[in-house]
Amino acid sequence: MRLGLVGAGFMGGVHLSAYANIPEVEVVGVADARPESAVAGAQLVGARPYASYDELVAAEDVEVVDICLPTAFHRDLAVRAAGEGRHVILEKPIARTIEDAGEILDAFSGGGPRLFVGHVVRFFPEYVAIKQKIDAGDLGTVGMVRTSRRSPFLLGWNDWYADWRVSGGVLLDLVIHDFDFLRWTLGEVERVYARGVLGREYNRLDYALVTLRFRGGAIAHVEGHWGYPGPFNYSIEVAGSRALLTADSTEPGTLEAIREPDAPDGVPDLASGTSPYEAELAHFIHCIATGEESIVKVRDAYEALRISLAATESVLSGEPVTLGGRG
Template identity: 30%
Template sequence: MTTKIRVAVIGCGSISKHRHIPEYAGNPNVELVAFVDPVIERAEAFAQQHGGKAFADVDAMLAEIKPDAVSVNTPNYLHAPISVKAANAGAHVLVEKPMAVTDEEAAGMIEAAKANGVKLMVAHNQRFMPPHVKAKQILESGVLGMVLTFRTSFGHPGPEGWSVDGAGSWFFRKEEAIMGAMGDLGVHKSDLIRWLLDDEVAEIGAFVGTLHKEGTKIDDNANCVLRMESGIIGSLVASWTYYKGEDNSTILWCEKGVMKIGTHPDDQVIVELRDGTVEKYKVGAISTNDKQETSGVIDAFVNSIVTDTAPPVPGEEGRKSLKVILSAFESQDTGRFVRIQN
């Protein structure tokens, strides 16, 4: 019998409720030992359900419980400081995206994990979604030849329908969220396109703005033009105003045809070759706010600890995906294309 990994979940909002906590609870290698939330009742409810102890304060939890690993599922501005505290306390860290709100913070998190000999993983779940895994396999097979252009989009009606606090959520408070649709959805797509194409974003031009959400200075829409290091060009869209329903789709136009990912409700990956061949793959859905699928993130994080191997989305990868988003804001602010130093 192996010793179970003692995990503390920091932040008990929707992402913890729907993804982290049930997935940890379902992992045979994990014991949930602590829940932390400033609204102590939320932490207490999960402690009653899963065992472990409830805390309102991170420092008190780390000192008393000394967990082996933590999930950091807090408002964005706390991701870096809490991750560094946890690493300094000797805990492996799984942090929600965006991993930080500045590049300096991201670098500090990576450094803290290295200095303490712990793992740091960023919860970029799009890499684990079955349609995206299948799409990468198809790309690597060479059947489509070179990717030339792409469009990747992620939009939904906004966090008010998802967050435990509804319209009063921290997602809309600039000082806590720092960034809106771009930090929530855009960073998923910058990570996905980097991973799918095995390529880095070299340059970005972006329009980022608040078009419809009232009483907030947080961005609710972004439309970006990207040029990859290989020369591939494409667009990245993030939106909190897709009121008719969620869209998480990517289309890759290639030398020998086109691949459509997440554009059809049943055929999650469609390959249309120039010779007229059409291949459709039913590989399992992409998780949505309305229909939760297992993210794959928790099992991958736990597995990296159990096997003492590098996590599949290390801090360095999260940092590169964050840089794309930060550069989009810089482009909006300056009215110029921004070169990204990788």
């Protein structure tokens, strides 16, 4: 399958490294406005570098477009690619605004090319195992979840992560991972309350603490930190009526279960040599080739954005935000 990637920054490089291990994909071109980034990205996969999407599709027969551009630019290129009949793999979040997201959904609603949004946490082994155990009822009724995701501040083209108008800050770019996973696992979110440093002067430090109340009764406390003075890390703790399950990236490869005495453990071995990004992108390519439904539905990406925007609204207003039905 012939693929062109647009945006050879940090996430573009992650995607290209994954494609190098997916034999079903031929990356034919890498486009970036920075020539050195286009060249470096193309070298990862033996592709040709281009200065723009226009140059890429004029020179190459591109079936799939992988978009790793800054968030505010997702809509224009995704809608254009759809109109040209090309499938799109779009790095999360789906868009910067709910209006942009709606336009993207409309562009892919006609039964032609397909859209896949990269909510990669669904492919991390420990999160897959947690969802499987919740779905199987091994934890009983889930009452509380606590997650934390911490990252050094990222540098990108024109320092776009620091521009809230482009990136949406830590809630849209980082914490949305947990919002998506929690909604996938626990169902629809009913109410959001968040506090954070958004709107203050620290444009390279963003922190938020969010409380989600789910329609099914569970509550989640979700922490996100940009500007963390250490390596990227994440953790999750799920408390059910029968067991407590935890995972921490600083202790990789294991889930820890705390149960009642004499209860069976059944914690899976999470050892895997496959990158979650490679698993995600291979899954998307397989779905394009076979017509199968994706683990990540387009509507899921839209709903994750709605939760992130509600959390942002709550930070700015200081008030909880109630989410109605699905948007």
